[in-house]
Amino acid sequence: MPENEEKAAEVFAHEHEEEEHKTPGTVVLTLALLISFAVYYFANWKALADVWHVR
Amino acid sequence: MANAVAIPASHEESEVITKPVGNHAAGNSRTCDTTGLPVCLTAQLFIRLNAVLGVVALLAGGIAALLIALTRWPAVHLLDPVWYYRLTTFHGLNMLIFWILFMEVGILYFASTTLLNSRLFSKGMAWASFVMMVAGAVLVDVTILGGKADVMMTSYVPLKAHSNFYLGIILVAVGTLIGVANFFGTLYIAKRDKTYAGSVPLVVFGATAAAIIAVVTLLHGALVMIPTWLWSMDILKEVDAGWYRLVWWGLGHQSQQVNVCAMVSVWYFLATLTTGAKPLNQAVCRGAFVLYILFINLASAHHLLVDPGVGASWKIWNTSYAMYLAVLASMIHGFTVPASVETAMRKKGHNRGLFGWLAAAPWKNPGFSAFFLSLLIFGFIGGITGVTLGTQQINILAHNTLRIPGHFHSTVVGGTSLAFMGLAYYVVPLIFKREYYARGLARVQPYLFAVGIVLMSLGMSFAGSYGVPRRHWDIEFTGAQFAPGFGSGAHVMLGLMGVGAVIAFVGLLTFILLTVAAVFFGKKIENRAMTPW
Known part of the structure; x- marks a missing residue:
């Protein structure tokens, strides 16, 4: 039986009830995103500096 | 806070409910055999209709996408310039506007009725919305394919298309606006009739945010398209080009943000359905x-x-x-x-x-894999490139290069379209009440599409970094006096884009064939839960 799907109505009904949660894996994924962004952003500013000289 | 959704007593109520329940008339609702959620039968009809038309637009836009990509790949260079620009216009409108809007209207009807245990506000409005959207989309497509609107999706003034092109867009916009008004009407009667207690579920809240943005978006559309339509018929003498660009992006950009809101709502919904997650x-x-x-x-x-x-x-x-x-x-x-x-x-x-x-x-569940891959592609590729390209100084490097479509294909296609595909793997069994055939292929499809879109998007982005322009038929400037100066690196990246596009198209076609086969010929689901993914 589709266990998760069967619980959908119940989950929607009780979604306002706060629960304690620990999400270390998602925190690591988020840090990976931020590091990727920092590298890409810096590379673009470096590329801009290489072609657009300020004297 | 209190419960937001009434939970049915048991699955024995899975047949059409013959007694009035909530604000549903007798015989106009059923309980979903799988989720236990209530389904308004009127809303169900229009969710089905909008989903079918959305998939038709996806197919039309997808075929155009393949032909365009095979033209931008210099080693193939398939189309002549006239058909390249014609199909680029056709592709943009079918993929960015029609496929997405039809799906979104369906999502609004679903969220406001099923998740709030309410009937749809007005069947007449739903028909008016649907008929206007279909008529508008057909008018736009026929005008483009007839060669009377080679103006690209942005249709920047002073490029002038046939008046039917603008009229079609206005019809789609007004039809969508009626659908959105029907959604707000349903929210109102659900609150008035106390079909739920407490706050609305987060998915409905997200859909409401999408609907509010849609209203602002469509008002921009009316503001810019009505004068342009009059101008195309020589009733107005002039439309200011700068004013047009400013107001048009209130339509063009915001419509994509309606997608983002709807996509995020779909993420929350699929997270619940596939893993039991709650916000x-x-x-x-x-x-x-x-x-x-x-x-x-x-x-x-x-x-x-x-x-x-x-x-x-x-x-x-x-x-x-x-x-x-x-x-x-x-x-x-x-x-x-x-x-x-x-x-x-x-x-x-x-x-x-x-x-x-x-x-x-549950990576073998296409509902989960599609949504999670959509989240990763949207965040890691679309998000990072979007914030970077949106920086004014860096935009000077990237503007009008292939980096821009490289970015938005990872948000709108890798993000929104893939999430909507994941949603379809539940809409078909739960709303159309049909099982998918070839379930092994369905499990592979999101990965196929995601790999294709990632390759295509990266190919576009890096080719754009070499300076390759967007919306350009022939970057080699065949027959020109001067060499354009795009080196082998750019060509490798354009090749990567072409290969990615072919893979993505195979993924898209697989999705459409599986979905059409399921909707029309799939095994019926009656008085039982769907076969679990």
């Missing part, structure tokens, strides 16, 4: 949707970063300050959605290491 924190998640409503319109300024008609301070305020508040909203959802999945999976005992929960996730 981590209501206030934070709802606050993020409010940020979209307040700031996403201002972010449309990033399309005008090299436009001489608007000033630097206006550009910098909108794109370097206001836009980041909308980006913040996406970052919040980008954290809370996977975190809710992690919480649900850990609660089931998948606690090994940092990523044991992710490894144990």
